Amino acid sequence: MRHFTFFGGKGGTGKTSCAASYALSLAARGVRTLVVSTDPAHSLADAFDKPIGFQTAPLCPNLWGLEIDAEVEAKKYMKSIQDKMLDLVSAAIVDEIKRQIEIAYMSPGAEEAAIFDKFIELMEAVGRDYDAIVFDTAPTGHTLRLLTLPEILGAWIEHLIEKRRKAMDLMKMAARYDKPLAERIANDPIIQTLTARREKFALARKYLTDPEASIFYFVLNPEKLPILETARAVELLSRHGIAVGGVVVNKVIPADAGPFLEKKRLSQEGYLREIRGRFSSMTIIELPMLDDDIQGMVQLQRISAMMEGLDS
Amino acid sequence: MNKLLKALRTGWEFFVLFHHGTFVDKNMAVVRKEAFDINDNLMLLLFGDYLGIPNPMSYYMLELLPYVADDLEPWERRMQNRKFIIAEKAAQYDFD
Ligand SMILES: Nc1ncnc2c1ncn2[C@@H]1O[C@H](COP(=O)(O)OP(=O)(O)OP(=O)(O)O)[C@@H](O)[C@H]1O
Numbered sequence: 347m348r349h350f351t352f353f354g355g356k357g358g359t360g361k362t363s364c365a366a367s368y369a370l371s372l373a374a375r376g377v378r379t380l381v382v383s384t385d386p387a388h389s390l391a392d393a394f395d396k397p398i399g400f401q402t403a404p405l406c407p408n409l410w411g412l413e414i415d416a417e418v419e420a421k422k423y424m425k426s427i428q429d430k431m432l433d434l435v436s437a438a439i440v441d442e443i444k445r446q447i448e449i450a451y452m453s454p455g456a457e458e459a460a461i462f463d464k465f466i467e468l469m470e471a472v473g474r475d476y477d478a479i480v481f482d483t484a485p486t487g488h489t490l491r492l493l494t495l496p497e498i499l500g501a502w503i504e505h506l507i508e509k510r511r512k513a514m515d516l517m518k519m520a521a522r523y524d525k526p527l528a529e530r531i532a533n534d535p536i537i538q539t540l541t542a543r544r545e546k547f548a549l550a551r552k553y554l555t556d557p558e559a560s561i562f563y564f565v566l567n568p569e570k571l572p573i574l575e576t577a578r579a580v581e582l583l584s585r586h587g588i589a590v591g592g593v594v595v596n597k598v599i600p601a602d603a604g605p606f607l608e609k610k611r612l613s614q615e616g617y618l619r620e621i622r623g624r625f626s627s628m629t630i631i632e633l634p635m636l637d638d639d640i641q642g643m644v645q646l647q648r649i650s651a652m653m654e655g656l657d658s
Numbered sequence: 659m660n661k662l663l664k665a666l667r668t669g670w671e672f673f674v675l676f677h678h679g680t681f682v683d684k685n686m687a688v689v690r691k692e693a694f695d696i697n698d699n700l701m702l703l704l705f706g707d708y709l710g711i712p713n714p715m716s717y718y719m720l721e722l723l724p725y726v727a728d729d730l731e732p733w734e735r736r737m738q739n740r741k742f743i744i745a746e747k748a749a750q751y752d753f754d
């Protein structure tokens with residue numbers, strides 16, 4: 347068991363079902379577990395057949411659920427900035443730059459950034475409120491961007507800090523004979539804010555790239571396209587230093603499924619062989635296609651024992 | 659909490675000084691000008707999206723707004739001027 351376990355993959359392959367049932371299996375083993383959805387189109391509540399929202403909801407002994415709401419998180423963030431602003435500048439100016447705030451609020455990266463902030467906050471709660479967090483992530487592209495965000499933005503922020511520092515150094519030269527001013531320059535709030543942000547990204551990087559702390563599993567179905575996509579995504583995560591523990595092959599048609607599915611089952615067999623070959627260095631578990639959707643504790647328990655295979 | 663507020667206020671006062679200047683030494687005026695220019699360019703990296711330059715992390719830049727709010731409008735004007743000057747220079751060379 348790792349502190350952070352991620353389930354990712356193409357849309358509809360079974361990420362939510364896997365995350366939910368794995369979290370259930372951890373809870374059953376006495377691990378205090380939080381299962382979190384970072385997918386803006388949440389379906390964790392459907393999987394558990396219980397209400398879950400942007401606030402932590404208890405699901406069963408040792409298990410809690412949460413669906414990150416980007417809008418709620420962004421609003422909290424805006425509010426804290428506006429409060430701070432009112433302490434520092436006049437209300438008239440705050441009003442005047444509302445437009446700017448709105449632009450940033452609706453910028454393309456905003457939703458991801460808001461989710462990411464919550465994500466870091468949750469990671470910091472491990473060891474204190476929880477022993478493990480299981481992440482049910484959005485389809486591959488979104489998740490890859492989310493996980494590689496701290497590395498990419500970390501470099502950018504470093505560049506900003508350097509620029510500001512250069513301006514400050516020149517200011518310090520100019521203020522050489524003005525001690526109080528020199529002191530204020532040394533406590534520049536811009537550098538402090540940027541540094542705090544950089545530290546946050548560094549912390550996320552540290553968690554994500556520590557194979558003892560974080561592990562990523564891809565969920566795929568035995569079909570042609572997902573195999574290629576998975577191989578590519580595994581490559582990309584490895585390049586960013588994120589450990590991929592294995593793949594969960596979901597919706598495998600059982601041998602006794604009957605003649606109606608026989609043709610499909612045979613083609614799955616070919617893809618299964620390919621998957622076993624391609625990902626032979628990792629853990630592979632195979633989950634059968636069930637006769638019904640996976641919804642509610644009873645159904646989840648049907649596969650949660652199999653999910654324990656990830657820890658052996 | 660009070661400490662934080664005080665720190666923030668200190669930061670703010672500094673900003674006022676930064677932009678209105680309390681410097682006497684003439685040689686230092688050059689250095690100061692350079693510092694201002696670097697800072698204006700930095701502002702472009704932080705808040706370029708307000709001028710239509712996409713910024714990958716404008717959401718995270720919002721937390722800097724409390725410290726630059728007062729200078730934002732003057733800065734936008736300076737940037738517009740800069741654009742104007744460049745356009746004027748270009749016209750001299752018949753670029754268009
Ligand atoms: N092994 C299975 N047998 C039968 N039905 C399954 C199985 N695994 C998942 N399902 C069903 O398939 C649908 C998609 O599963 P799930 O929601 O877990 O996928 P997802 O990858 O999270 O999808 P999305 O990309 O939409 O978030 C659900 O209706 C689920 O109940």
Ligand SMILES: [Mg+2]
Pocket residue numbers: 361362363385389482483
């Ligand atoms: Mg899902």
